[in-house]
């Protein structure tokens with residue numbers, strides 16, 4: 027697992043039933059493109075987050091594939107419909123097989 | 136103004152064939168209409184390493200984003216799920232120089248639509 | 264000589280300069296791009312200021328005799344001297360220096376005497392541009408400006424103090440620090456450190472002033488000094504802000520802008536509901552506002568040389584009319600305000616010996632403004648070529664920096680006035696001929712792209728040791744040709760490497776001596792400097 031990979035999410039804590047909410051996510055990650063060379067001229071191997079998903083109570087909202095052209099510390103902003111109280115589940119998939127997760131609960135009152 | 140140590144390529148790139156191939160893979164060779172896709176991008180990138188891009192397309196199931204002048208043009212594909220609150224998404228991308236950014240939307244009816252915007256990447260450094 | 268000067272000053276009085284028939288119910292006072300010039304200076308306006316695309320031939324892209332003809336200004340008149348470049352040295356000897364924030368204070372006080380609740384708005388580029396500003400990290404200007412009691416300001420070069428210092432100052436400011444386009448870069452949200460707008464109740468009118476900081480901050484200046492922030496024009500958000508303040512009952516909407524003039528013109532055509540744009544950054548001084556739709560755009564010059572007064576008649580939630588005056592600050596005619604003069608002296612006192620040390624003398628008029636050349640820049644390039652032993656020198660096309668008359672001493676303060684910045688190191692590096700062309704094409708497009716939203720508002724990079732031709736009508740990549748190494752007369756070889764010295768690199772970690780030391784050493788060696796007219800740039804396609 028890469029070092030210091032830390033997901034951060036901005037999501038509302040509450041919503042009304044059926045409300046569309048805006049989600050912002052960031053994950054600290056170098057997103058090594060595989061196109062850079064080190065000081066000895068050797069190619070630095072590619073190591074990126076290649077997929078990001080957001081589900082709500084197990085139902086998909088966004089499934090994003092990422093290429094090396096996504097910037098360091100990938101940022102994604104998108105909208106999710108909140109049908110009921112439950113959990114937003116965020117998952118980032120690393121080239122090295124690591125999976126990083128975060129969860130945010132949303133209360134429908 | 137930049138010091139010479141930076142071997143930055145700032146002249147407009149020519150779109151390379153890989154971009155067209157990536158589009159063909161996504162569309163299966165289907166026709167791509169102009170319009171119906173919004174692509175938000177700055178006129179000039181504040182930093183070519185992290186350029187904010189937003190896409191949206193009414194009725195899309197997926198939107199593919201390409202940087203046509205990058206050595207590898209693919210950037211990302213947003214697949215909107217059942218609970219997507221809209222068919223809109225934003226991210227930050229790397230641009231190796233001034234070039235066209237392209238968004239291709241796959242619509243629910245199987246058709247495709249496209250938007251293109253040129254983003255300038257400059258050495259910068261002079262001012263009032 | 265003295266006779267001419269006395270006659271000129273006798274014919275010009277403070278009352279004349281301040282004469283204004285108070286109008287309507289609201290007064291705005293605009294100052295901008297002072298670049299830390301607290302004391303009177305000379306400032307020559309540009310000879311060349313080319314407009315492109317939709318702005319070709321329009322103000323502010325009119326200079327010299329054409330400018331005087333356009334505005335009905337008599338040759339040899341005070342306005343000729345203040346607003347155009349011709350006969351500058353001779354007229355400067357007659358009319359004397361311009362600016363000085365103690366004189367600016369007198370003008371502001373006089374306007375406030377007629378309209379006590381006039382709004383004073385500062386367009387930014389305030390905490391940058393002098394020896395004392397550098398050594399106090401902007402505190403000198405903060406102290407002097409606070410004495411003028413502004414109501415709001417926006418920003419550009421301030422950010423080159425570094426974001427920590429900017430926040431430290433802003434937290435203590437007794438007025439609004441604004442920029443609707445200053446965003447938190449991490450989360451792409453409006454920054455909480457700056458206000459989008461501020462409401463004022465003046466003359467029974469609810470006024471909203473919206474801030475617009477310089478949009479291209481991380482491009483034109485080192486982004487690594489303020490990485491938390493993102494800028495951009497964000498005209499869609501500007502529309503939202505206008506709609507928001509109108510929704511809250513604003514009867515007059517003023518944008519305090521550091522966009523640059525052509526960007527403001529374009530923005531005025533895209534955003535509806537702005538009554539007045541107070542325009543800064545491109546340092547243009549216009550005797551009349553420019554009207555775009557129902558928006559008036561006011562340009563108030565730079566370096567403390569002008570103050571704009573705009574009186575407005577606002578009734579039934581609408582701007583019904585305006586009266587405007589661009590007031591030139593003739594330093595020998597306007598009485599300094601004693602209180603502000605004392606504050607200025609207090610800022611300078613600890614540094615007075617350093618400031619006033621004479622380094623050399625000039626036989627030539629030293630000035631900067633103009634799209635391609637300035638004799639100050641030629642001198643700086645000469646200093647870089649000789650002190651850094653380079654083939655080619657580059658100096659940034661900034662628009663700040665006062666002028667020095669032939670025969671005048673050059674003090675350390677004078678050198679700092681045209682060189683000071685927080686990233687002033689004079690690098691020496693190798694560049695290929697191809698890369699040199701890439702740089703010229705890149706900067707050329709920042710100036711001559713026909714779409715103002717692609718323009719950053721500086722002038723062309725100044726080059727020493729190399730000549731070139733530029734066809735401004737061509738697109739990027741095709742404007743620049745005939746690159747020639749002046750010392751040999753040979754064409755620049757794209758594949759060959761040249762030693763280039765320059766300064767103001769936006770890259771972190773640039774190494775070299777500070778540019779002001781390079782220039783000081785050069786001038787000291789010369790004793791008296793002479794700058795030959797620069798004929799090495801051929802401009803076509805105008």
Ligand SMILES: [Mn+2]
Pocket residue numbers: 263296298388544545546565662663
């Ligand atoms: Mn300025």
Ligand SMILES: [Mn+2]
Pocket residue numbers: 262263388419420477521543544545
């Ligand atoms: Mn500026």
